[in-house]
Amino acid sequence: MSVIVLVEHTAGTIKKKSLEAVQYASEIAKKLGTTATAVIAGKVEETELKNLGGYGAQKVLYVADDRLNELHARAFTRVLVAAAKQENSPIIVALHDVNGRAIAPRVAIQLKAGLISGALSYPDTDKGFIVKKSAFSGKAFAFVNVNSDVKVILLAPNSFPLVKADGEAVIENFNVSFEDKDFGIKVKSVDVITGEVPLSDAELVVSGGRGMKGPENWGLIEDLAHALGAATACSRPVADSGWRPHHEHVGQTGGTIRPNLYIAAGISGAIQHLAGVSGSKTIVVINKDPEAPFFKAANYGIVGDVMEVLPRLTEAVKKFKAEHH
Amino acid sequence: MKVLVCISQVPDTVAKIVLKDNNTVVDESGITFILNPYDEWYALVRALELKETGVAETVHVIMVGRAATEPIIRKALAVGGDEAIRIDADSTDSYAIANYIAEYAKSEAYDLILCGKESIDYANGAVGPMLAELLDTDFIGFATNIAVAGTTATVKREIDGGEETDEVNLPVVISCQKGVAEARIPNMRGIMTARTKPLKVITPATVTALTSVTHYELPPAKASVKLIAPDQMDELVNLLHSQAKVI
Numbered sequence A: 001m002s003v004i005v006l007v008e009h010t011a012g013t014i015k016k017k018s019l020e021a022v023q024y025a026s027e028i029a030k031k032l033g034t035t036a037t038a039v040i041a042g043k044v045e046e047t048e049l050k051n052l053g054g055y056g057a058q059k060v061l062y063v064a065d066d067r068l069n070e071l072h073a074r075a076f077t078r079v080l081v082a083a084a085k086q087e088n089s090p091i092i093v094a095l096h097d098v099n100g101r102a103i104a105p106r107v108a109i110q111l112k113a114g115l116i117s118g119a120l121s122y123p124d125t126d127k128g129f130i131v132k133k134s135a136f137s138g139k140a141f142a143f144v145n146v147n148s149d150v151k152v153i154l155l156a157p158n159s160f161p162l163v164k165a166d167g168e169a170v171i172e173n174f175n176v177s178f179e180d181k182d183f184g185i186k187v188k189s190v191d192v193i194t195g196e197v198p199l200s201d202a203e204l205v206v207s208g209g210r211g212m213k214g215p216e217n218w219g220l221i222e223d224l225a226h227a228l229g230a231a232t233a234c235s236r237p238v239a240d241s242g243w244r245p246h247h248e249h250v251g252q253t254g255g256t257i258r259p260n261l262y263i264a265a266g267i268s269g270a271i272q273h274l275a276g277v278s279g280s281k282t283i284v285v286i287n288k289d290p291e292a293p294f295f296k297a298a299n300y301g302i303v304g305d306v307m308e309v310l311p312r313l314t315e316a317v318k319k320f321k322a323e324h325h
Numbered sequence B: 001m002k003v004l005v006c007i008s009q010v011p012d013t014v015a016k017i018v019l020k021d022n023n024t025v026v027d028e029s030g031i032t033f034i035l036n037p038y039d040e041w042y043a044l045v046r047a048l049e050l051k052e053t054g055v056a057e058t059v060h061v062i063m064v065g066r067a068a069t070e071p072i073i074r075k076a077l078a079v080g081g082d083e084a085i086r087i088d089a090d091s092t093d094s095y096a097i098a099n100y101i102a103e104y105a106k107s108e109a110y111d112l113i114l115c116g117k118e119s120i121d122y123a124n125g126a127v128g129p130m131l132a133e134l135l136d137t138d139f140i141g142f143a144t145n146i147a148v149a150g151t152t153a154t155v156k157r158e159i160d161g162g163e164e165t166d167e168v169n170l171p172v173v174i175s176c177q178k179g180v181a182e183a184r185i186p187n188m189r190g191i192m193t194a195r196t197k198p199l200k201v202i203t204p205a206t207v208t209a210l211t212s213v214t215h216y217e218l219p220p221a222k223a224s225v226k227l228i229a230p231d232q233m234d235e236l237v238n239l240l241h242s243q244a245k246v247i
């Protein structure tokens, strides 16, 4: 018996959020008196695989099949179902991201397992199997009980701090026989946004709203993001006006993010915007209107003009970085 | 081509969440329910566009829910669906919902099934891929553009850190988000004709739910904001480092 965790990588480098998932799975395994087994597919070097031991995986089931460098959800489903059967797994963990969310629900059907998505806590097993998640666009937390024998959990990234220990995982080549239909989706082109921190994984985010006045002022947002090593985001009207690409729009109709730090410049803080960012651990709001609703959701607030405050903040960050590195 | 759009009802985003019965239940008395935005604005409108351009012949909408959801189903018909199906069952668990829809969809041979990226109440996004697994078809999630020609769909979708364009054979299940279509407001004619469009109610064999919400919690009230003078950015950076510990 072991807890299974699906691991994602980008061109052979394991994603940080997957290390979080491995750590999460191994903590659950410890509580159950068992071990965690990582499942990974595609082209990944052995050293990278062994590293998973540092986050608690005792064993790695590795599917060396280059086709799985792409998201073929049906093929991944087959891999996870086979792994779960071999390991007699009571729990399967994946990430609450575009990949995990395409694969895990299919696995849940195959295994007749209850699914919890966007998990924010370890399961509480005192009175069932209860996991905390966000509900109603961040306006409440729901505690969801799973009553099937097998459980599938999609972990929300950036929910637990990552701690690396010593340890090497044992690698086992895992053979799965696929069918043609597992590769029914033909990828015609891939457009990866390069040179930036991807928003969905970012720990620090600098975001701009209509108060930035126009795309010509976005250099101020980018300079601060660059100084911090942060991703950039925006409010919906900013994306709708074409000032910024749509993938940067956060809120009820855009992305949901939970970074450690969210800096909102010239954003009023409408409820639909907060729906996408209220899970941020620390919120800084810069707005010239002291009555802006966003200040009620903020930890730190600056009442002032973004055009003046942003360059000063960027300078202060640079100075701080120079002193601390 | 026959299109099925899966719709759900959710509390309005601006609804204030009040808990009752020892925090085990959300008090629905002050809540307005709406058609899930991803289903209404993107999935349904794209289905209607496919019909208007002659690619699709019929657009059905389906909802797993009790009789109280019928006004929301009529809203989908007012926007433009041809026919509605309500599966009379509780809609608390994705596994059960997907099984109910699959059971119905199997006999109808839909070519394209569209759903929303997620319901905005619990944001699972699970019904679509589960349905695809049950129907033994492909699923493409988080689509931002959908085109259909013959028996092939060309779909642009979000991937981790970018976008990708895929080709897939019908039948297929696709979940929709912003980009797929532009929201429409139902017109008077739509609202009038919605009243007479067929709304079929099906009583299914019960599927056991595998999950349930035991209780809720409201987020802790935010401590009041600490204001920092606009010329004291060094102080802010120090607080972010030593107090908030985020840099």
Ligand SMILES: Cc1cc2nc3c(=O)[nH]c(=O)nc-3n(C[C@H](O)[C@H](O)[C@H](O)COP(=O)(O)OP(=O)(O)OC[C@H]3O[C@@H](n4cnc5c(N)ncnc54)[C@H](O)[C@@H]3O)c2cc1C
Binding pocket: A208, A209, A210, A211, A212, A234, A235, A236, A237, A238, A249, A250, A251, A252, A253, A254, A265, A266, A267, A268, A269, A270, A271, A272, A273, A276, A286, A287, A288, A289, A292, A304, A305, A306, A307
């Ligand atoms: C169904 C629905 C869904 C929606 N979904 C989303 C969503 O997903 N995401 C989203 O963001 N919105 C969404 N919205 C829109 C949302 O309601 C707000 O209209 C939007 O968030 C406002 O964007 P904003 O704060 O950038 O602009 P505004 O509301 O115009 O606010 C601009 C702010 O900038 C400040 N400002 C102006 N100039 C300066 C300056 N020089 N220095 C400092 N501050 C300045 C102003 O005081 C103001 O507070 C949705 C709306 C609806 C109805």
Ligand SMILES: Nc1ncnc2c1ncn2[C@@H]1O[C@H](COP(=O)(O)O)[C@@H](O)[C@H]1O
Binding pocket: B005, B006, B007, B008, B009, B036, B038, B039, B062, B063, B064, B065, B091, B094, B097, B101, B114, B115, B116, B117, B118, B119, B120, B122, B123, B124, B125, B126, B127, B128
């Ligand atoms: N009760 C339901 N009846 C029909 N379709 C649903 C229902 N619940 C969810 N869906 C569909 O599945 C999508 C994802 O919902 P969810 O898995 O609940 O986040 C929604 O956008 C709908 O398209």
